[in-house]
Amino acid sequence: MSVPSYGIASIPGDGVGPEVVKAAIEVVTKLAAVLRTFEIEFTWGSDYWEKTGSYVPDDYLEVYRQFDACLFGSVGAPDVPDHISLWGLLLAIRSPLQLFANPLAAPPENGIDWVLIRENSEGEYSGHGGRSHIGQPWETATEVAIFTRIGVERIFRFAFETARSRPRKHLTVVSKSNSLRHGLVLWDEVAAEVARDFPDVTWDKALVDAMTVRMVNKPETLDTVVGTNLHMDILSDLAAALAGSIGIAASSNLDPTRKNPSMFEPVHGSAFDITGMGVANPIGAIWSAAEMLTWLGQGAEADRLMDCVKSVCQAGVVTADLGGSATTRVIVDAICEEISRQGPL
Numbered sequence: 001m002s003v004p005s006y007g008i009a010s011i012p013g014d015g016v017g018p019e020v021v022k023a024a025i026e027v028v029t030k031l032a033a034v035l036r037t038f039e040i041e042f043t044w045g046s047d048y049w050e051k052t053g054s055y056v057p058d059d060y061l062e063v064y065r066q067f068d069a070c071l072f073g074s075v076g077a078p079d080v081p082d083h084i085s086l087w088g089l090l091l092a093i094r095s096p097l098q099l100f101a102n103p104l105a106a107p108p109e110n111g112i113d114w115v116l117i118r119e120n121s122e123g124e125y126s127g128h129g130g131r132s133h134i135g136q137p138w139e140t141a142t143e144v145a146i147f148t149r150i151g152v153e154r155i156f157r158f159a160f161e162t163a164r165s166r167p168r169k170h171l172t173v174v175s176k177s178n179s180l181r182h183g184l185v186l187w188d189e190v191a192a193e194v195a196r197d198f199p200d201v202t203w204d205k206a207l208v209d210a211m212t213v214r215m216v217n218k219p220e221t222l223d224t225v226v227g228t229n230l231h232m233d234i235l236s237d238l239a240a241a242l243a244g245s246i247g248i249a250a251s252s253n254l255d256p257t258r259k260n261p262s263m264f265e266p267v268h269g270s271a272f273d274i275t276g277m278g279v280a281n282p283i284g285a286i287w288s289a290a291e292m293l294t295w296l297g298q299g300a301e302a303d304r305l306m307d308c309v310k311s312v313c314q315a316g317v318v319t320a321d322l323g324g325s326a327t328t329r330v331i332v333d334a335i336c337e338e339i340s341r342q343g344p345l
Helices: 019-036 062-064 082-094 147-165 183-195 206-218 229-242 283-297 299-314 328-342
Strands: 005-013 041-045 068-076 100-105 115-119 125-130 142-145 170-175 202-207 225-226 250-253 262-266
Touching: 019 041, 019 115, 019 283, 019 299, 019 328, 062 082, 068 283, 100 147, 100 229, 115 147, 115 229, 125 229, 142 250, 147 170, 147 183, 147 225, 147 328, 170 183, 170 206, 170 229, 183 202, 202 206, 206 225, 206 229, 225 229, 250 283, 262 283, 283 299, 299 328
Parallel strands: 005 041, 005 068, 068 262, 115 225, 170 202, 170 225
Antiparallel strands: 100 115, 100 250, 125 142, 250 262
């Protein structure tokens, strides 16, 4: 009997990105070989900057669309300005392909069992604005946040649907409409409108500054959380740290319409302070790969992968950020061994 086959674009990126993406590919390839319920091939990369001065080739969107999904590592290098690398690679994919929903899964530790949802295509990261009178005392720079009704409504519908799928059926809307009186007021108004279509989901609202305190002091009051591009970029890092380490959190860049391939990436950055040392935590990338499998329809396989990850972590085989001493290689070998031990589904 034939099994589903998937072509995956791997974009390792910068810093520890290549290390953790390589780890995730090895683990998922092992999973496919043992379970024999799906086939997977990882191709295409983006080691393009050093050769050409650009992060992607001119036809990168056409190339990208040929795949079923993408596994992404990290972006950012000491010798490249951050706004160049981010807009040259990650945002160059997210924005034109409208990967507008960015759920982050925080592991159920320290009283935390959250899904954080970030609007991923507009808001504060729309790229609108500019600079004038450069070098003069009156030099001016503007950064314009864009909030469209269609963009806000679709992320709220995704958020309410996600909340509805979870046991608590509760959504917290992060805002700052007391100060940002145009875009964030629209944000609040659309939230209330969409909420009427989800009577089975309870919801509340929190200002982003108060939200930081609530995440630390009252984590049990949160379940599913939705916020703007900037707000959730910040809060997702806090969530990962509160759960134990930014190295373990996974995220998805989804096109819920499925017109374009979605992208899956660990939350952490390129971590040049440990690049090449072999000690990067690969769990975030591996968990992201599990999220990718779920999105592709291989939910049972994703669950098996995460069971193996949990078994290894519970046995104390963890990297330094989690208080252990295991290397990236040791983690990968331990998870692969556990996959073999558990055997076929």
